Amino acid sequence: MNMLINAAGTVVADALRGMAAAHPELVVDAENRVIVRRDAPVAGKVGLVSGGGSGHEPLHGGFVGPGMLDAACPGEVFTSPVPDQMVRAAAAVDSGSGVLFVVKNYTGDVLNFAMAAELAEEEGLRVASVLVDDDVAVTDSLFTAGRRGTGATLFVEKIAGAAAEEGAPLERVEAVARQVVTGTRSFGVALAPVTTPAKGTPTFELPAGELELGIGIHGEPGRERRPMMTSHEIADVAVDAILADLRPDAPVLALVNGMGATPLLELYGFNAEVQRALAGRGVAVARTLVGNYVTSLDMAGCSVTLCQIDEELLRLWDAPVQTPGLRWGR
Amino acid sequence: MNMLINAAGTVVADALRGMAAAHPELVVDAENRVIVRRDAPVAGKVGLVSGGGSGHEPLHGGFVGPGMLDAACPGEVFTSPVPDQMVRAAAAVDSGSGVLFVVKNYTGDVLNFAMAAELAEEEGLRVASVLVDDDVAVTDSLFTAGRRGTGATLFVEKIAGAAAEEGAPLERVEAVARQVVTGTRSFGVALAPVTTPAKGTPTFELPAGELELGIGIHGEPGRERRPMMTSHEIADVAVDAILADLRPDAPVLALVNGMGATPLLELYGFNAEVQRALAGRGVAVARTLVGNYVTSLDMAGCSVTLCQIDEELLRLWDAPVQTPGLRWGR
Numbered sequence: 001m002n003m004l005i006n007a008a009g010t011v012v013a014d015a016l017r018g019m020a021a022a023h024p025e026l027v028v029d030a031e032n033r034v035i036v037r038r039d040a041p042v043a044g045k046v047g048l049v050s051g052g053g054s055g056h057e058p059l060h061g062g063f064v065g066p067g068m069l070d071a072a073c074p075g076e077v078f079t080s081p082v083p084d085q086m087v088r089a090a091a092a093v094d095s096g097s098g099v100l101f102v103v104k105n106y107t108g109d110v111l112n113f114a115m116a117a118e119l120a121e122e123e124g125l126r127v128a129s130v131l132v133d134d135d136v137a138v139t140d141s142l143f144t145a146g147r148r149g150t151g152a153t154l155f156v157e158k159i160a161g162a163a164a165e166e167g168a169p170l171e172r173v174e175a176v177a178r179q180v181v182t183g184t185r186s187f188g189v190a191l192a193p194v195t196t197p198a199k200g201t202p203t204f205e206l207p208a209g210e211l212e213l214g215i216g217i218h219g220e221p222g223r224e225r226r227p228m229m230t231s232h233e234i235a236d237v238a239v240d241a242i243l244a245d246l247r248p249d250a251p252v253l254a255l256v257n258g259m260g261a262t263p264l265l266e267l268y269g270f271n272a273e274v275q276r277a278l279a280g281r282g283v284a285v286a287r288t289l290v291g292n293y294v295t296s297l298d299m300a301g302c303s304v305t306l307c308q309i310d311e312e313l314l315r316l317w318d319a320p321v322q323t324p325g326l327r328w329g330r
Numbered sequence: 331m332n333m334l335i336n337a338a339g340t341v342v343a344d345a346l347r348g349m350a351a352a353h354p355e356l357v358v359d360a361e362n363r364v365i366v367r368r369d370a371p372v373a374g375k376v377g378l379v380s381g382g383g384s385g386h387e388p389l390h391g392g393f394v395g396p397g398m399l400d401a402a403c404p405g406e407v408f409t410s411p412v413p414d415q416m417v418r419a420a421a422a423v424d425s426g427s428g429v430l431f432v433v434k435n436y437t438g439d440v441l442n443f444a445m446a447a448e449l450a451e452e453e454g455l456r457v458a459s460v461l462v463d464d465d466v467a468v469t470d471s472l473f474t475a476g477r478r479g480t481g482a483t484l485f486v487e488k489i490a491g492a493a494a495e496e497g498a499p500l501e502r503v504e505a506v507a508r509q510v511v512t513g514t515r516s517f518g519v520a521l522a523p524v525t526t527p528a529k530g531t532p533t534f535e536l537p538a539g540e541l542e543l544g545i546g547i548h549g550e551p552g553r554e555r556r557p558m559m560t561s562h563e564i565a566d567v568a569v570d571a572i573l574a575d576l577r578p579d580a581p582v583l584a585l586v587n588g589m590g591a592t593p594l595l596e597l598y599g600f601n602a603e604v605q606r607a608l609a610g611r612g613v614a615v616a617r618t619l620v621g622n623y624v625t626s627l628d629m630a631g632c633s634v635t636l637c638q639i640d641e642e643l644l645r646l647w648d649a650p651v652q653t654p655g656l657r658w659g660r
Contacts, residue, residue, distance in 0.1 A: 002521035002541060004596040004632055006560045006603075014561065014599030021605040022586075022598070022618040057594035077595075191332035211332060230336045231344065256352075261591035263627045264387035265407075266334040268352070269344030273336075275351040288352040292622070297593045300628070302334055327657055 001195040001202070001298075008197035012054050012076055019061060023324055026064055033085050035061045036071040040093045046164040046173045047071065047093030050102040050157060051086060052109050053078040055196070055297045056217060058325025059153060065323035068161035069102075077196050077297070078218045080108030086116030090125055098126035098170035100177060102156050104149030105133040128170055130177040132156055134186045134305065136245040137214025137222050148216050151255050151294050151305030152184035155317075158326065162319035176316065180307060185246045187238040188303030190215035190222070192261065194296045213237060217259070217296045217303075231266070235273035238304040243281060248308040251286040253317055254278070255305040258292040262300045267291065274304055286314055293325065331525040331532070331628075338527040342384050342406055349391060353654055356394055363415050365391045366401040370423045376494040376503045377401065377423030380432040380487060381416060382439050383408040385526070385627045386547060388655025389483060395653035398491035399432075407526050407627070408548045410438030416446030420455055428456035428500035430507060432486050434479030435463040458500055460507040462486055464516045464635065466575040467544025467552050478546050481585050481624050481635030482514035485647075488656065492646035506646065510637060515576045517568040518633030520545035520552070522591065524626045543567060547589070547626045547633075561596070565603035568634040573611060578638040581616040583647055584608070585635040588622040592630045597621065604634055616644055623655065 005011050013030055020028035027036045041047060050060045051073030060072035070093035075081035090099045099120065103113045110131065117127040134152030141148060160177040168176070190212040193202035203219040206212055211229060214222025229237070256271040258264070271290045278285055286309060294303070309317065320329025335341050343360055350358035357366045371377060380390045381403030390402035400423035405411035420429045429450065433443045440461065447457040464482030471478060490507040498506070520542040523532035533549040536542055541559060544552025559567070586601040588594070601620045608615055616639060624633070639647065650659025 002538060002558050002630065004521060004561050004564065004592050004600050004630075006562050006599070011595060011599060014602050015595045016598075018586075018598035018601035018603075018605070018620065021615075022601055022620045054595055055593070057598070062594070191334060208332060228332050231334050232336050234334065256348075260593055261628055261630075262334050263385065263590055263625065264392070264622070265341060265345045265384055265627065268346075268348035268387070269336070269341060270334050271348035271352055272344050273348075275348070285351075290348065290352045292594070295593065297595065298591055298630070300332065300334075300591075322658075328652075 001200060003197055005197055011197045012074060032088055033074055033081065034071060034089045034092065035064050036089065036092045037065050040070050041095035043095050044097055044167055045095055046097045046170050047090065047099040048102065048161050048164050049086065049089045049093060049099055051081045052104050053080060056295050059294045062325030063157050063323050067165045067319060067321035068157050068323050068326065077198065080106065080112050083112045083116040083119060086113055087119045090120045090127065094125050100160065100170065100173050101127060101129040102153065102177065103129055103131050104153055105131050105146055106143045107145060126170060128174040130156065130174060130181060132181055134184045136185050136187055136241055141216055142220040143218060150188065150217050151186040151257050151303055152181060152307065154255060154293050155184055155253060155307040156180045158321060159313055159316045162316035183308035184305060185242045186303055186305040187241040188215050188301060189213050189234055190259065190299055190301040192300035194219045194299035196297065215301060217294060219296065219299065231270045231273045235270060235277045239274060239277040239281065242304065242306055248283055248306065250308050250310060251284040253307040253309055254285050254288045255293065256288065256290045257294050257303045257305065259299040259301040260292060260295040261298045262302055264291065267302060270302055287317060331530060333527055335527055341527045342404060362418055363404055363411065364401060364419045364422065365394050366419065366422045367395050370400050371425035373425050374427055374497055375425055376427045376500050377420065377429040378432065378487065378491050378494050379416065379419045379423060379429055381411045382434050383410060386625050389624045392655030393487050393653050397495045397649060397651035398487050398653050398656065407528065410436065410442050413442050413446040413449060416443055417449045420450045420457065424455050430490065430500065430503050431457060431459040432483065432507065433459055433461050434483055435461050435476055436473045437475060456500060458504040460486065460504060460511060462511055464514045466515050466517055466571055471546055472550040473548060480518065480547050481516040481587050481633055482511060482637065484585060484623050485514055485583060485637040486510045488651060489643055489646045492649035513638035514635060515572045516633055516635040517571040518545050518631060519543050519564055520589065520629055520631040522630035524549045524629035526627065545631060547624060549626065549629065561600045562603045565600060565607045569604060569607040569611065572634065572636055578613055578636065580638050580640060581614040583637040583639055584615050584618045585623065586618065586620045587624050587633045587635065589629040589631040590622060590625040591628045592632055594621065597632060600632055617647060
């Protein structure tokens with residue numbers, strides 16, 4: 001597998017140098033591995049901090065900016081960042097209004113964010129944490145006790161980020177984030193495996209002509225392997241898996257997400273099938289986002305995430321956002 | 331090669347249905363294969379129209395919207411759209427101020443846009459055309475007499491689009507587009523081949539451990555094949571190839587573009603090397619864009635495009651844009 005890198009050991013450091021050059025509106029501390037919006041701390045504003053292993057870009061570093069995250073901590077590829085990064089990020093964005101950690105449910109992330117919260121509180125910061133665990137495919141997979149956190153992270157960061165940007169207090173920002181987690185579910189499939197720079201060969205075997213249903217964003221095993229299916233069939237399986245777990249009684253936001261190597265042309269075609277499947281099951285879609293947002297390096301495949309909303313969550317979703325990976329409005 | 335499709339023959343139609351569902355701000359005519367901004371024709375505004383084979387998304391359909399294209403015509407995968415589509419698009423966006431066709435230099439596109447311009451003029455429209463031919467790698471490749479049109483298309487569509495949005499007359503919009511073409515050069519590499527839905531297997535052989543320097547966006551042959559290189563070395567080759575052809579005497583806009591399957595993490599690392607190479611050769615960079623913008627389905631690899639600017643072009647680049655693939659500002 002050819003990679004556009006210098007060496008496996010420098011991939012994250014190189015990427016951070018490249019991010020710094022492309023995004024002068026961010027402060028990228030490549031040495032300490034913290035990405036912070038340049039105007040942080042913003043007076044009177046709750047600081048939103050997330051992070052996790054690298055390899056899922058634009059998540060999380062690409063979601064730093066007005067209306068979304070105040071800071072992100074990238075770990076090594078598919079490896080949790082360390083508590084020092086998180087404490088540093090919290091200190092950089094805290095204006096005295098407190099900090100919310102958005103944590104994907106992977107064992108390393110959970111432990112390290114918990115330790116970072118303790119350390120930050122010892123330094124006098126108010127810290128709350130929200131755990132994202134939206135993936136209905138499996139429980140207790142590799143790296144995870146309980147459900148994995150995947151596409152819902154984008155909705156939590158965007159919607160809680162909008163609340164924080166408006167000046168909502170920590171308790172309210174946390175409550176909004178929890179409401180999003182409670183109402184959001186995901187399901188993903190792999191059409192080809194992922195190769196990490198450190199390993200240099202695929203992390204799992206997936207013969208041509210087969211797909212893995214319920215894949216994790218690190219290539220963790222899913223529910224089952226089947227002969228290759230059509231886009232129509234995959235959309236039915238993904239939507240049914242989600243609706244079996246949470247049947248929305250209100251409109252949803254839909255994320256039709258690419259794992260990295262699946263062409264945008266195919267993702268749009270898949271979106272047509274997802275919309276058909278949702279309409280046929282009586283689920284109303286308020287907004288749809290199609291693209292590569294929560295990725296797994298060069299994995300081919302896709303995921304569907306549905307986020308049940310009310311008027312207030314929709315208003316926060318539509319609010320302006322200015323980040324490298326997601327931007328609209330003013 | 332597993333694909334997220336229903337059938338090779340429905341890929342473009344399915345994608346257009348999915349685009350329509352995701353982007354209510356666009357009018358997607360899936361039957362006639364024309365994508366138009368919803369408020370077209372805009373009174374007093376020159377209409378900007380482009381198009382080409384599908385498989386390069388977000389180019390061109392994802393660049394339709396205020397501040398960029400008024401309409402796009404997608405052909406079949408890697409196949410020129412037909413004149414009927416172009417005439418229909420021109421008629422839909424013409425407000426009486428004329429229409430500019432942005433044409434990538436591939437034989438089919440050139441012939442069909444020329445025929446469409448004749449037909450539209452017979453119907454009373456004023457039409458100008460600009461040919462984009464920025465790829466320094468080779469001349470007279472497959473599909474092309476002269477140089478291929480690649481990454482410069484994004485700069486032409488954004489910058490001429492901003493001029494049109496401001497109400498500049500057709501002659502001025504055309505002149506701005508020509509200035510961008512004249513000052514822009516690109517060079518791309520492939521790390522893994524592309525597979526089209528119709529063929530189902532790679533369109534060319536590229537053994538692991540080798541890369542193709544000077545690749546085209548349809549997998550057309552480049553300059554040479556070499557043993558795999560580092561990101562550092564690839565950046566030097568790409569930048570030197572561009573500067574050997576056009577030595578900027580002013581700052582540049584830099585596009586560090588992914589071909590489709592190369593992870594964003596790697597593209598950012600590559601950007602660090604491109605910036606190093608440019609700084610070492612005395613080229614100042616005013617703005618940098620990193621991501622998958624002018625793609626080749628699932629090809630792995632990247633390209634570099636440099637666009638020499640002056641104050642006016644930079645102002646037009648920075649002007650607001652609201653499209654699915656590129657958006658910033660108001």
